[in-house]
Amino acid sequence: MASKKKKKELTGIEEILESSRRDFLKKVGIVGAASVAGGAAVYSGYRFEKAKKNEETVKVLTEDNRLVEIPRDQMKDYKPDLKVLQTRGREGIPGRRWVMVIDLSKCRNARKCVSACQEAHHLRPYEYHINTLVMQESVSTPEYFMPKPCQHCDNPPCVSVCPVDATYKRQDGIVLIDNERCIGCRFCMAACPYSARMFHWREPVAAVQDQESEYDVELNVPQKKGTISKCLFSADRLRDGILPYCVSACPNGVFYFGDENENAVTNGTTKETVNLKELLEQNGGYRLMAELGTKPRVYYLPPKNRIFEFEKGPETEYKEIT
Amino acid sequence: MPGSVFSSEKYREKLDSISADVLKNVGISKGFIIWMGILFAALAVCIYAYSLQLKTGLGVTGLRDVTSWGMYIANFVFFVATSLVGMLISCVLGLSGAKWVKPISRIAEIIAVAFAAVAGLVIISDMGRPDRLPYVFIFGRVQSPILWDVSVVTTYFVLSLLLWFFPMIPDLAAAKDKLQGQPKFLSKAYELLSFRWNHNEMQYKIMAQGVRILLILIIPTAFAIHTVTSWLFAVTPRAGWDSTIFGPYFISGAFVSGTAAVIIAMYFYRKSYNLSKYLTDSHFDKIGKVFILVSLLYIYFNINEFLVPGYKLKTADAIHLGELFTGEYAFLFWGIQIFGLIIPVFLMLFRSIRKPLPMLLISIVMLAAAWLKRYIIVVPPQAHPYLPVQNVPVEWVVYKPTVIESLVTLASILLVLIIVTLLSKLFPVIPMWELAEEEAEKVLKET
Numbered sequence: 224m225a226s227k228k229k230k231k232e233l234t235g236i237e238e239i240l241e242s243s244r245r246d247f248l249k250k251v252g253i254v255g256a257a258s259v260a261g262g263a264a265v266y267s268g269y270r271f272e273k274a275k276k277n278e279e280t281v282k283v284l285t286e287d288n289r290l291v292e293i294p295r296d297q298m299k300d301y302k303p304d305l306k307v308l309q310t311r312g313r314e315g316i317p318g319r320r321w322v323m324v325i326d327l328s329k330c331r332n333a334r335k336c337v338s339a340c341q342e343a344h345h346l347r348p349y350e351y352h353i354n355t356l357v358m359q360e361s362v363s364t365p366e367y368f369m370p371k372p373c374q375h376c377d378n379p380p381c382v383s384v385c386p387v388d389a390t391y392k393r394q395d396g397i398v399l400i401d402n403e404r405c406i407g408c409r410f411c412m413a414a415c416p417y418s419a420r421m422f423h424w425r426e427p428v429a430a431v432q433d434q435e436s437e438y439d440v441e442l443n444v445p446q447k448k449g450t451i452s453k454c455l456f457s458a459d460r461l462r463d464g465i466l467p468y469c470v471s472a473c474p475n476g477v478f479y480f481g482d483e484n485e486n487a488v489t490n491g492t493t494k495e496t497v498n499l500k501e502l503l504e505q506n507g508g509y510r511l512m513a514e515l516g517t518k519p520r521v522y523y524l525p526p527k528n529r530i531f532e533f534e535k536g537p538e539t540e541y542k543e544i545t
Numbered sequence: 546m547p548g549s550v551f552s553s554e555k556y557r558e559k560l561d562s563i564s565a566d567v568l569k570n571v572g573i574s575k576g577f578i579i580w581m582g583i584l585f586a587a588l589a590v591c592i593y594a595y596s597l598q599l600k601t602g603l604g605v606t607g608l609r610d611v612t613s614w615g616m617y618i619a620n621f622v623f624f625v626a627t628s629l630v631g632m633l634i635s636c637v638l639g640l641s642g643a644k645w646v647k648p649i650s651r652i653a654e655i656i657a658v659a660f661a662a663v664a665g666l667v668i669i670s671d672m673g674r675p676d677r678l679p680y681v682f683i684f685g686r687v688q689s690p691i692l693w694d695v696s697v698v699t700t701y702f703v704l705s706l707l708l709w710f711f712p713m714i715p716d717l718a719a720a721k722d723k724l725q726g727q728p729k730f731l732s733k734a735y736e737l738l739s740f741r742w743n744h745n746e747m748q749y750k751i752m753a754q755g756v757r758i759l760l761i762l763i764i765p766t767a768f769a770i771h772t773v774t775s776w777l778f779a780v781t782p783r784a785g786w787d788s789t790i791f792g793p794y795f796i797s798g799a800f801v802s803g804t805a806a807v808i809i810a811m812y813f814y815r816k817s818y819n820l821s822k823y824l825t826d827s828h829f830d831k832i833g834k835v836f837i838l839v840s841l842l843y844i845y846f847n848i849n850e851f852l853v854p855g856y857k858l859k860t861a862d863a864i865h866l867g868e869l870f871t872g873e874y875a876f877l878f879w880g881i882q883i884f885g886l887i888i889p890v891f892l893m894l895f896r897s898i899r900k901p902l903p904m905l906l907i908s909i910v911m912l913a914a915a916w917l918k919r920y921i922i923v924v925p926p927q928a929h930p931y932l933p934v935q936n937v938p939v940e941w942v943v944y945k946p947t948v949i950e951s952l953v954t955l956a957s958i959l960l961v962l963i964i965v966t967l968l969s970k971l972f973p974v975i976p977m978w979e980l981a982e983e984e985a986e987k988v989l990k991e992t
Binding site: 349351354355356357358371380383384385386387388389404405406407408409410412413414416417418420421422423424425426448449450511512515539541542543545 | 609611678686688782783935937938
């Protein structure tokens with residue numbers, strides 16, 4: 224009897240517990256059902272979206288000139304690897320003969336060409352692919368400024384003497400340097416009459432920052448310790464159809480750049496395109512130290528009729544950064 | 546072949562008596578160990594200096610974009626030059642029948658081997674990327690004079706090594722049982738290297754032919770190594786290097802520095818190995834005459850090299866020659882020409898000067914001058930390129946060799962001393978059998 228009574232009492236408590244449990248389960252059920260429904264909705268939406276994407280295609284022109292269609296979601300940004308960069312960097316751009324014309328009558332030593340170049344190629348302020356020099360032929364003739372990039376000679380002494388084919392002449396006229404190949408003998412520096420080449424005597428200034436990037440022989444970045452560097456006519460920009468760094472940076476219209484085959488050069492400042500032969504003919508174009516037989520691809524127009532005073536400006540002191 | 550010298554009793558007798566003299570000083574002695582200890586300790590310091598260069602880059606040297614070839618390249622030229630003397634003494638004089646060069650021919654070969662071997666290392670120390678040395682062989686381009694240099698220097702080294710070793714085989718065979726108080730490995734090595742030589746007639750005949758082929762082969766190779774080395778400069782358009790007589794100019798200079806090195810080696814071998822019986826005063830007298838001849842030849846080429854452009858004074862040449870004659874390098878230039886060439890030649894004209902000690906002193910001065918001459922051939926032409934040097938730190942404009950650079954250069958000289966000591970101390974430095982042959986022949990003729 225006592226046990227029955229007890230049971231009854233217990234039942235009372237159980238009832239309370241039972242009701243709260245049912246309540247709990249009910250709530251769980253609702254939440255669960257809701258999440259399943261939600262999940263299903265998200266999933267079906269995802270499938271729908273996926274199906275829709277798959278249907279969307281893009282037309283792409285392949286390297287061998289075929290127009291093909293591929294699903295948009297399968298498109299990837301193209302990043303050439305070292306091998307591709309090296310191969311195309313050695314071949315050059317077919318059909319082109321790059322040429323530069325420097326009008327000395329316009330150069331006011333703004334040195335914007337120098338800084339744009341150094342920024343693009345990760346160089347120190349005193350490491351030059353292009354340098355502007357104060358020139359004077361003799362004491363009786365006036366001084367003038369002369370930007371001096373690599374002359375990209377058609378008979379390059381540097382290329383002749385290189386023992387390992389690290390520096391080479393491309394079909395589009397550019398002389399490049401492959402710093403993955405260079406052994407650092409500096410024979411090319413000894414052979415260059417234009418002092419156009421520089422050497423990385425220490426770790427390059429952006430060595431740490433460039434650690435991860437793929438080496439592009441047309442930009443010569445990352446620069447490497449113990450190898451040569453030099454002006455590349457901005458081969459990387461030419462590939463994209465853009466004027467070289469120095470040419471675009473000049474505020475004074477000193478540089479013309481273009482293709483000898485087209486007989487046309489474009490001024491980097493005014494963006495005006497002119498006839499190359501006429502430009503050279505009408506302005507007495509010449510090449511540096513033509514008597515050496517190096518056949519440069521850079522032409523100079525003499526510093527005549529200058530519309531400004533020759534001002535050297537304050538001397539900058541360059542300190543070696545170690 | 547009855548009656549031949551090599552089978553005669555007299556030859557054996559002479560060989561025994563000569564080898565007794567020569568072998569007395571062969572082997573490991575206390576002095577040798579101390580001397581080598583000093584050399585290696587100094588070398589360790591220099592190797593540490595080189596490790597700094599490897600770590601930081603060539604920036605630890607005084608080299609910069611304007612003067613990008615300096616002490617290392619000058620030292621390389623000096624080493625190739627000095628090694629050429631092997632060809633002069635053994636081949637040119639030997640083949641022309643000058644008998645007196647016999648006792649010094651092996652010394653000349655030791656100098657050739659040591660300097661040619663180290664020249665290869667010197668050029669590596671100048672490389673920005675020495676780890677890429679194999680590229681020269683993998684990607685080598687035939688039109689680069691560096692390729693020519695690498696191939697001929699290697700060939701010359703191998704030929705010189707053969708010419709040193711090959712005629713030494715009979716000596717090793719004769720000496721293998723006579724080494725006293727020396728570690729076993731030395732006589733074992735002699736036995737191995739003498740290739741079971743038993744002084745038989747046929748063996749001598751084959752060797753005579755082999756040596757003759759080597760002597761002839763070495764002449765064009767030696768001319769090639771230094772001509773090509775001179776072309777490293779002459780193929781560039783720089784004033785001071787742009788010269789058509791650089792090949793013979795370098796070769797004649799090479800004979801001067803090489804002869805000086807041989808005389809210095811002769812003096813010290815004679816002194817420390819008690820060889821005055823074999824390296825006599827007459828040898829110093831005769832090589833002194835050779836020295837006069839080659840120095841006059843070098844003076845002749847110097848006149849051509851400096852007078853002709855100095856007469857015309859083309860713009861760039863004028864700047865370069867101005868630096869040498871009256872400018873920054875005038876002190877060095879005239880010092881080298883007068884005290885390192887003209888005065889020594891004048892002094893050596895006197896018989897009393899062509900004695901061991903005065904010859905040693907003259908040779909040391911001329912060898913030092915020869916080194917400095919390479920320095921002023923390599924460095925000054927770069928200081929004034931065609932276009933002005935502007936907008937660079939002051940270190941770029943003026944080349945000053947640093948301590949690290951000098952230590953790495955010193956390492957090459959220490960290495961030569963180590964090789965020269967090893968080759969002369971562990972092996973007989975006098976060609977014993979050749980002298981025995983000569984003496985036996987003399988005796989046989991008299992009887």
